[in-house]
Amino acid sequence: MNIALLGHGTVGRGVDEIITERVEGVDVTRILELPDRLSDPRMTASYDDIVGDPEIELVVECMGGLEPAHTFISAALAAGKSVVTSNKAVVAEHFGEFARQARTSGAALFIEATCAGGIPWIASIQKARRIDDVTSFSGIMNGTTNFIVDAMLREGADFDVILGRAQELGYAERDPSADIDGIDVRNKTLIAACVAFDVDCAREFPVTGIRTLTKAGLDLLSHHGRTAKLLGRGAQADGRYAVAVEPVALPKSSLEANVPANFNLVTLEGTTVGPLKFYGQGAGMLPTGNAIVQDVLDYMQGIRPSYDFSRDLAYDPALLSSDYLFMTTASVAASEPFDEGAVLVRDISAQRARALLGEALETDAASFMAAFPQEG
């Protein structure tokens, strides 16, 4: 089978290497690259050479970004070519559109590599749904922020010090906003919700990152037997659903609290199977390449995932509610004292908590908030 790669950066090279060394029956015959980077006879700068090639069945998009990825994926699906992509931004933005195009043309869209790198997360949600309702999911889905929190804890260092080191090591971008403000997790959470709840997930939901997390904040949580992790979460019940991205203060004995370095840990809760957790490398050339090649092999085995988002679920923020901790000098409505510089607000939704944080940030730009679920 002939396939084409769109992009030959870190992920594209990983796919190329894995297929060449480990997979029989698949040939990467074309690679789309920029005009000044055509270093391989398979490379072309013209997408027409790929979408117009009848011998190419499958297009693997690993360019990233919204455009031209969106246009190229649409064109491939319209031409009846199936698409494998690792591009969470474009899938989060255009999932419903791609799914419709695929259904119309008979092609299929494969998205395992958009979330949690080498962890078979999308496939596991789909598999669980063959029998169960997925009543909730949550997860550490961003390696950069987990690396930062883990290193802050181990070294007793503050946020900026560790962020600087992560940037030097290549674990964080020069502009780290997508990671530390939760945008990356927001895209992955949206995609996971679409698959888990079979719904074209709302684009607007509460997103809070860890930009204002401090050593003092972690010390305070530690004193209460907890640590903070940035989680993407979703829940459904009784025809309603909610999603959110936010720091969560978890017991130190939880698996999540013990996830080291830049690893990911994702959880689903199924009706009969109960909780299932999956841990692994959430990014990187070979783990993400592995996820893409698994999708290519599924395609070869005749597997054709289909997304119709047929569930008519209502968005209801109240489904994600808990106590929330605020570390701020601002006054927070309906709060009670918790500890030095920290107050607690009981039983509010993630959406209400995000609004309260927004207000606090206007007074104190260093305000930090974390969900503080009751134990047990």
Added chain:
Amino acid sequence: MNIALLGHGTVGRGVDEIITERVEGVDVTRILELPDRLSDPRMTASYDDIVGDPEIELVVECMGGLEPAHTFISAALAAGKSVVTSNKAVVAEHFGEFARQARTSGAALFIEATCAGGIPWIASIQKARRIDDVTSFSGIMNGTTNFIVDAMLREGADFDVILGRAQELGYAERDPSADIDGIDVRNKTLIAACVAFDVDCAREFPVTGIRTLTKAGLDLLSHHGRTAKLLGRGAQADGRYAVAVEPVALPKSSLEANVPANFNLVTLEGTTVGPLKFYGQGAGMLPTGNAIVQDVLDYMQGIRPSYDFSRDLAYDPALLSSDYLFMTTASVAASEPFDEGAVLVRDISAQRARALLGEALETDAASFMAAFPQEG
């Protein structure tokens, strides 16, 4: 599609319930039960009614035990009926024979439910192997012993107290040997090794349980930043492999050390995907029933796992080596002092360690041993 259940105990009832309530297109038309338990019109005490029924495509065996399960599975496979089983004892004993019979008749053998309950563990090993070599695996695969260790730690109680409670709660059998002496984990480890390494795994390998674990032993480990967990493990390299079941002293910050109650956590290490860990309910009516029904659904989708054990790997105990801790009043060869009542032997194989424990038990029946891997 018509299927038959062999046995209607906890697991069989779980399968029946899940299929009835949640799966379309599958009917449980026959159930094999003892003559004095025929409480349902589908039930029969005669296996001929099932193996001779041409409308039954698939037989789900959830009786447990070696006989008559072995005879019934063989007869079904010989008759060209595929078999789904949760019976780890019979698969561990007869895996090679069943695999040959299935290849000959064109039927298939499904074994997801033999290991780690609702966790998609066998499927995940098979999926990883589409691309990677599985270089090692390990796991907490027995909920009863994990419950005991977890409760001993949380309550500061001794082994017998917690074992008694586990028996009251139904988490442990009246004769707990299969769990606490590692026999159950031995069977699951053997099956996982067959699948992970594509080899008809050796029947004789080191197996040590936790029967002699004490509160004092856990306290000593805790003082050194560790806890003990009963692990099944396997490794392969350079055409060789080894397997073992034994307590392992793990850092308290490891995910394994934080697995609560009767949950399981299993790990594989793949060439390109790196480490993947899977956590969930390792037993129980609905989780194990879920694993069986997943196999039934795979069968319906045309998936036919095949095991040919074609890898000519040599068994080499040296592949599983580490430092070992012995808590005993007996003298242990080549040991060095470690702490009060405990000595360490550096860099020996699991097989050598098991032999040393055997010698120590002759002098001190309370001797305890745990692998003590170096950190990092």
